[in-house]
Structures are given as C-alpha cells and as structure tokens.
Amino acid sequence: MHAVGVLxxxxxxxxxxxxxxxxxSSDSLLKMLTSMNAxxxxxxxxxxxxxxxxxARRAMHEFGTGPETWKHIAISQRKxxxxxxxxxxxxxxxxxxxxxxxxxxxxPFRRADNCLITDGGRAIIVTTVxxxxxxxxxxxxxxxxxxHNPSAEVTMATHLTGPTxxxxxxxxxxxxxxxxxxxxxxxxxxDCFTYTVEITLQDYGFFRRGEGRDWxxxxxxxxxxxxxxxxxxxxxxxxxQMGLTPLSEAVMQLRRCCGMRQLxxxxxxxxxxxxxxxxxxxxxxxxxxxxxxxxx
Amino acid sequence: xxxxxxxxxxxxxxxxxxxxRRQLVFQKCKSCGHVRWPPAHVCPKCLEYDWEEIVSxxxxxxxxxxxxxFPYHPGFREELPYVVALVDLxxxxxxxxxxxxxxxxxxxxxxxxxxxxxxxxxxxxPKFRLRxx
Numbered sequence: 001m002h003a004v005g006v007l008x009x010x011x012x013x014x015x016x017x018x019x020x021x022x023x024x025s026s027d028s029l030l031k032m033l034t035s036m037n038a039x040x041x042x043x044x045x046x047x048x049x050x051x052x053x054x055x056a057r058r059a060m061h062e063f064g065t066g067p068e069t070w071k072h073i074a075i076s077q078r079k080x081x082x083x084x085x086x087x088x089x090x091x092x093x094x095x096x097x098x099x100x101x102x103x104x105x106x107x108p109f110r111r112a113d114n115c116l117i118t119d120g121g122r123a124i125i126v127t128t129v130x131x132x133x134x135x136x137x138x139x140x141x142x143x144x145x146x147x148h149n150p151s152a153e154v155t156m157a158t159h160l161t162g163p164t165x166x167x168x169x170x171x172x173x174x175x176x177x178x179x180x181x182x183x184x185x186x187x188x189x190x191d192c193f194t195y196t197v198e199i200t201l202q203d204y205g206f207f208r209r210g211e212g213r214d215w216x217x218x219x220x221x222x223x224x225x226x227x228x229x230x231x232x233x234x235x236x237x238x239x240x241q242m243g244l245t246p247l248s249e250a251v252m253q254l255r256r257c258c259g260m261r262q263l264x265x266x267x268x269x270x271x272x273x274x275x276x277x278x279x280x281x282x283x284x285x286x287x288x289x290x291x292x293x294x295x296x
Numbered sequence: 297x298x299x300x301x302x303x304x305x306x307x308x309x310x311x312x313x314x315x316x317r318r319q320l321v322f323q324k325c326k327s328c329g330h331v332r333w334p335p336a337h338v339c340p341k342c343l344e345y346d347w348e349e350i351v352s353x354x355x356x357x358x359x360x361x362x363x364x365x366f367p368y369h370p371g372f373r374e375e376l377p378y379v380v381a382l383v384d385l386x387x388x389x390x391x392x393x394x395x396x397x398x399x400x401x402x403x404x405x406x407x408x409x410x411x412x413x414x415x416x417x418x419x420x421x422p423k424f425r426l427r428x429x
Contacts, residue, residue: 030368038303039334042421043394045380046368054382058360061405107363107377107400155333155382155390156340160360 001145001289003126013127019244020121029117048192049114050106051284055160056195057108062161063210066108070194071099072216074112074236077191079222081233083261088116089237113194115235122244124251129296140254143179143275144292146172154284165288166203166279173277173290181205184292185273186228186253186263187221188246190280191235200279201229204290223261224268231261243280247291250276254295299371302419307335310349315420318413320352322389333389354411355427356385363400383409383424397425 003015023029040046060066078094081087094112102112132139148165151157159165174181181204191197198212206227207215221229232238232249239245253263256272264272273295280289304312314321324331327344338345361381367373379395381403395403396412409424 038300039308040392041300041369042302043380043392043423044299044364044369044372044375044378045392050362050364050380053362054360054380057362058405061360104363104365104377107365109362153334155392 001147004142004145007126007128013131015126016123017126017244018121018123019242021241022119023117023240024119048284049109051154052193052195053106053109054154055199055285056193059161059195059199060108065195065198065210065212067100067110067113069198069213069216070113071096072213073191073194073197073221074099076216076219076222076225077197077230077234078237080228080231080261081237083223083259083267084232084238085259087233087238088118089233094237109193109195112236115192116237116240118239118241120239120241122241122248124244124248138255139296140251140293141296142291143294144173144175144177144290146170146174146176146290147288148172149287151286157284157286159285162199162203162209164199164203164285165281166200166290169279169288169290170204170277173292177275177292177294179275179292184227184275184277186231186250186276188231188250188253188276188278189229189234190243190246191230192281194236196281196285197229197234199285200281200288204277204279228263228267228269231258231263243289246278246280250278250291250293254293297370299417300369301417302421307337311335312419314349314351315413315422318420320354320385320411320422321349322352322387323347324350331388333391350387352385352387352389352411354385354422356383356391356409356424358382358395358403358405358407358409359384359390360405361395361403379403381409381424391422394423395425396423402426 075094081089099112102110105111129141146169148168150159150165189197189200219225235245252258275294278291302312322331325339326346328342330341359382363377363379365377381395382390383393384390408427410427412423412425414421414423
C-alpha cells in the first residue's frame with residue numbers, strides 16, 4: 001500500500017519490496033521470540049504460536065472449530081507443496097494420520113499447524129501499469145486493497161475469534177476492485193498457522209462463522225478444488241517468507257509460470273485464473289492487509 | 297537455567313509492589329472508572345491521566361488457555377507441559393497468567409478460577425487455579 005502511495009505521488013518509478021532471513025540456520029528467530037515481552041516471559045509465554053493458539057482455543061469454544069477443521073487446511077496445502085519443487089516439503093506428503101501424529105507444540109496446535117522456519121529470500125517489484133506494459137511479462141495489476149488494524153495488545157483484544165482486521169480490509173479491497181467475492185478465482189492467504197487461514201477466509205465471507213469444517217472438508221482449497229488456497233504450499237508447507245510468500249505466488253499464478261501447480265487446465269480447472277485475493281497479517285491477528293490482483 | 301523475572305519499570309512498578317503484598321493491583325481511571333490492563337499513563341477509554349489503585353478480588357473466568365509442550369526458554373523445560381491462560385477478572389481486566397494445581401484435561405474456557413501466589417522467586421507471581429463450585 002505504501003509502494004502504491006509513493007508511486008502515485010511521483011516520488012519514484014519502481015518500488016522493490018524484499019525479505020531475506022537465515023531463520024533456520026541461525027537462532028535469530030528464537031532470540032526474537034524469547035525477548036519480546038518481559039511481563040509475558042514471567043509466565044513462560046513466548047512468541048506467536050501460543051498467541052494464535054490462545055485465539056484458536058477460544059474459537060474452538062465459541063464456534064466449534066479445532067483440529068478436525070485445521071487438518072484439512074494443513075493437508076490441502078501440503079498437496080499444493082507436493083506440486084512445487086521449490087517447497088521445503090515438496091517430497092513429504094501428509095496424510096490425516098501424519099497430521100494427528102504431529103507432536104503438540106502449544107496445544108491446541110500441533111507442529112503441522114505451524115508455519116515453517118526457512119532460510120531464504122523473496123522480492124517483488126511494484127511499478128505503474130504504464131511502465132509494466134513495456135516489460136516482458138504479462139501485467140498483473142492491483143485492483144483493490146484494504147487495511148485494518150483492530151488492536152494492539154492481546155489482553156485488550158476483542159477480535160481473536162473474529163471479526164479480525166480481515167473483515168474491514170476485505171470489504172475495502174473488494175469495494176475498490178468493484179467485484180464480489182464470487183469473482184475470486186483463488187486465494188493466497190497469510191498462513192502463519194492453520195487457524196489463521198480459517199479465520200481469515202471466514203471474515204472475508206467465504207463461509208459463515210463455524211461452517212469452516214464442512215467447507216474445507218470437500219477438498220475445496222486443495223488441487224482440483226473449487227477455491228484453490230495457498231497454491232505454493234504457503235507458509236505452512238512452502239517457505240516462511242512473511243507476506244511475500246502469498247503475494248509472490250499470486251503474481252506468478254496470474255503470469256502462468258507455476259509449472260506443475262499452475263492453476264488452470266494443469267490442475268483440473270476449466271480456465272486460467274484472472275483474479276486472486278491475497279492477505280497479510282501481523283501481531284496476533286492485530287494488523288491485516290488485503291490485496292486483489294488481476295491479470296490484465 | 298533461571299526463569300525470566302519481572303522487569304520493573306515506572307509503568308508497572310505499582311503492580312509488582314502490589315504483588316509483594318500479595319495484592320493484585322490495577323489502575324482505575326478517576327474520570328470514567330475504567331479499570332485498565334496493561335499499565336498505561338493515560339486511560340485508553342477516555343484519555344484522562346488521573347488514576348487510583350484498586351485491589352482485585354482475584355476471582356475470574358478463563359477466557360482462553362493453551363498448553364506448552366515445547367521449551368521456548370530453558371527455564372521452563374522442567375515445567376512442561378504447563379498452562380498459559382488469559383483470565384477475565386471480575387473487575388474487568390484480562391490478564392495473561394498460568395493455571396496451576398490442575399489436570400489440564402479438566403480445563404475449559406469460561407471456567408471460574410481464583411488467584412494463588414507462586415512464592416518460588418523473590419517476588420510472588422499471581423497465578424490461578426480452578427475454583428470449586
């Protein structure tokens with residue numbers, strides 16, 4: 001959103017958004033997680049997994065979600081990763097048994113509910129449509145965007161079981177794009193944890209509160225499904241590259257350069273996708289951004 | 297390895313001073329009456345500065361809870377598995393704490409809990425246990 005702002009203001013002609021981290025081969029991530037908040041560390045509370053697990057546990061109580069819903073998300077995304085040679089888990093299929101045998105990290109989350117920790121980097125260039133038309137790749141434009149940041153502290157949070165920032169941000173993005181949710185061909189959702197995918201899609205309005213279990217169970221988001229989600233494997237099964245994992249995958253899918261996992265005839269869809277919705281969120285569901293991208 | 301200790305600064309000194317007296321103390325806004333947590337020098341509801349201390353009853357209900365099975369910090373390795381919870385106190389604030397003296401399979405959201413002081417370190421730490429009906 002900031003990139004679009006500086007481009008529109010004429011401050012520059014192109015914006016490079018990059019991310020790189022040696023998260024797996026160093027202890028920097030664990031250090032960051034364990035140094036975050038002294039008041040919480042006293043109680044042995046560290047990092048993001050437990051924060052999201054608190055949200056997920058409350059959601060289990062309020063609308064009956066849980067591992068029986070989340071297993072579909074983990075397994076469906078792994079099926080996508082198994083079609084993506086760049087994915088960390090390309091050679092590791094996941095069955096329902098594998099999911100339930102995955103060890104607890106912070107209950108109710110198993111390891112299979114957690115995103116990966118990955119060494120790597122990713123970059124995206126944002127420029128004007130006018131400039132992009134003179135480049136050699138098909139143009140992917142930003143149809144709409146929205147941002148909403150509900151609150152700062154988990155102890156003051158009222159949004160952990162929805163509506164999260166996804167609700168307002170999603171409405172803003174769809175309004176700007178001038179489309180309805182039915183026109184979305186696929187989604188690339190920020191999936192730090194399985195529950196994040198559920199609550200984000202629920203708040204965007206793809207299904208009603210608590211109906212996720214049935215919705216996901218039909219293979220809806222897996223290869224060949226009605227609404228493909230996280231088609232690279234996502235943060236759960238491809239690589240953790242922050243919000244650039246979903247965003248870069250959406251651009252590459254719309255450019256039709258995704259090989260075996262390419263949405264379209266390659267993976268049992270009638271046509272190639274034209275419109276893909278992406279999300280990003282931060283904190284414990286405290287910040288949210290939504291983007292609707294279109295192939296021009 | 298030792299567990300992390302409370303880090304006391306100007307914002308939260310009143311809270312840990314209260315703990316030393318085995319009192320759970322919060323800031324109550326003198327203008328609108330809102331009882332706030334975490335500590336803040338202005339009221340998040342009405343933005344007024346003046347506040348007074350209130351002592352909580354130590355009674356509340358579990359908003360949510362999780363069970364740690366992984367040692368993020370070596371000081372907690374021997375505690376595994378342990379329970380971290382968000383507790384809604386009767387007076388209003390929601391606090392992050394531990395539920396102790398319980399079988400984790402007996403826990404559920406909205407169950408009543410009461411305060412129990414952990415005397416292991418220099419400063420008593422406010423934790424909670426299930427309250428018998």
